[in-house]
Amino acid sequence: MTNSIAEIEDAACIFVIGTNTTENHPLIARRVFRAKEKGAKLIVADPRNIQLARFADIHVRHRLGSDVALLNGMMHVIIKNDWHAKSYIDERTEGFDELKKVVETYTPDKVEAISGIAQGDLERMAELYATNSPAALLYAMGITQHTTGVDNVKSCCNIAMLCGNVGVRSGGVNPLRGQNNVQGACDMGGLPNVFPAYQPVTVEANNEKFSKAWGKKLPDQIGYTITDMIPAMLNGKLKALYVIGENPMMSDPDQNHINKALEKLELLICQDIFQTETTQKADVVFAAASVAEKEGTFTNTERRCVKVNIAIDPVGNALADWEIISKLSTAMGYKMSYENSEEIFNEMTSVTPSYGGMTYERLGLDGLQWPCPNSEHPGTPFLHKEQFTRGKGMFHAIEYLDPDEMPDDKYPYFLTTGRNFAHFHTGTMTRASAHLHAEQKTGYVELNPEDANKLAVQDGDMVLLSTRRGEMKTPARVTSKVKPGVLFVPFHFAECPANILTNPAFDPIAKIPEFKVCAAKIEKAP
């Protein structure tokens, strides 16, 4: 997030697109409700009637994958009405003319044809967003999990800059991260192309710095993303895989395909707190300590690095992740000997400028938000205050592209995936809880009553869902939450796995798969 969670409360407008906030980020939803109750305007763009939609000043259910068209259309209306932040654009950004040229062609007519949003609605959204300042934009995987994921994110940035909302308190572009520490994992260089704090491996000075710090010549080539790894496993280029705290058998698209790839491996190591669909295929499983059993830090969605403490000793022979990695590394010939997690933290801060001013002591109970470059720095609630990281904010002129797969005669429905409030991700943790199990026992497909009628399907009936990848049976949940022609499947449930259906087509830059759109068929189960 460019901004902080608490700031959302004081926004004058909140634009929620591609985040089902109450179900997935309930404590951020709290801020949205509070802002609304203080008088903020709320815009919700989501293909489903999510809970927040009930409170929206305007809610649109745009066609799956039509986000770029929607955002370009809003920008078209904003510029046409002269609502854009002209002095901000002049002083702080570049590339406006190119953007203007492209969005000029996204007339409300054209946008309606692509997205299904009525012209009046588009104009209202644009007006609310542009004329209530500061406006905070919130998004999640509904924006990113597309073959145009990067385009979608850039379009969010475009509209935020167009209205002068980046670099101001309670504004910003705010991706709500899906895990407690996914921000931290990225910050630490858990990506194939960067060292900690996004220092590219291909830049010689960075490579030298880290090679020196870690006493070992480091690779200067960009590695594989997970999307690259799967074909590499299949063609034998990648022979061993070490999976830590992830369950790709459930979380990667096209389960049959990933299953084949994992079977080709010579060695699969998994490290997790519970057995998962992936650990069951592993040659070696390391038992990892859970959050309550280890010390360390997590960095959350608002860039806040927070200390966690040991509440109970690890159960059984489980070890903290860092201990397992140290032992394995030492056994393989690179000695890692740390006294405790604090020693690792201090080593990290010494090579990570944005964390440079943090110590365990300074983190306290509240943590610190990066960038926090020195020991006097109080941390940074919102980014890009005086100027953007790159100097001027860059507009990207972006044309709308269709999703990889659109409905056709054979697969006439749009299918999208997401979470249910009672479960987390692939369910490895939440499905072990009796209370959460009682709340939601298995998967389902949301289906509009009109479609249910056509198929003679009643609520709770088993249906057969199929796509070009595979098929599965699941109970129908008949609800007007989805529009006719749209299906929604939660992805927590191994017995009716959404990823048997989803499309592995991915964004060319971010390599993120298109979990949010594919073409599907639905019929009453025989």
Place this chain on the structure above:
Amino acid sequence: MEEQMKEWPEPFSTTGGKTSMLVTMQEQVKEWLDQDKVDLFLGYKMVQKHPLPHCFTKDNLDEVDELIAGQARYSLEKIATKIAAERPEIKIGLLARDCNQRALNVLYVWNQLNPDNLETINVNCCPSKLKEHGDCSYLEPEQVGSFKKMIGIDNIIEVKAAEEFSQEDRFNRWMYEFQKCLKCYGCRNICPVCFCEECSLEHTDLIATGSIPPEVPIFHLVRAVHMGGRCIDCGLCEDTCPVDIPLRLLYRKVNETVEDVFGYVTGTNADQSPFNLLGDEVTLKIKPI
């Protein structure tokens, strides 16, 4: 981050130093622990600028110097209930405000705690500004937003004021509030007098599962009914509610009815409740969380 950076005032202090009252309290606790009058004492300790519930024991008597009694409010008696369920013989000391005392009375009535095994140190607090040392956070409630006042319910209004809305208006306002519910169960989990092994809120015949908001308004009405003769008006449910549903007001209304019909004022003493139909069977079992 005003909330997180908020500096809590020194306990009972206007001058910055420890007050004699606090010192007396700490000495009392030390004496109790030292002389085995209690096996443990539940109070608060300042941890990195946050007052957190803490269990003081004889093994670490010096730590009692860190015991405080500031603005922090928590259902310490709920912790006591859980301890008693596992180890009924343990003698528990407890820092008790008026609301904690009322909760203890209810827990005695319902056999969740044994008064013989409980000692309290009483501290002054709510519900009145007139009371000396009253420092409950409810004495200076947060201001409610203008839209909420217009469409929903202002959290600080009294039952009487809430009843002045027309029936239709009142209904719409409550429906607005209930629709925000995230089904986090925070209201139940913090509640000092919620101890049932089987919770009606999880009864699938009463309340459908699998989506949020939970069934409106039945989820909240089921809880409200169960608060009759139980709720001691501590307001922790509302403090906890992430979406600011005016739960305290709702349960106040329920208890007003209880008082009208049965002449029973919940929590004022440990005498038999008109709702205690099951007699005095002891059910000191832990409810799964």
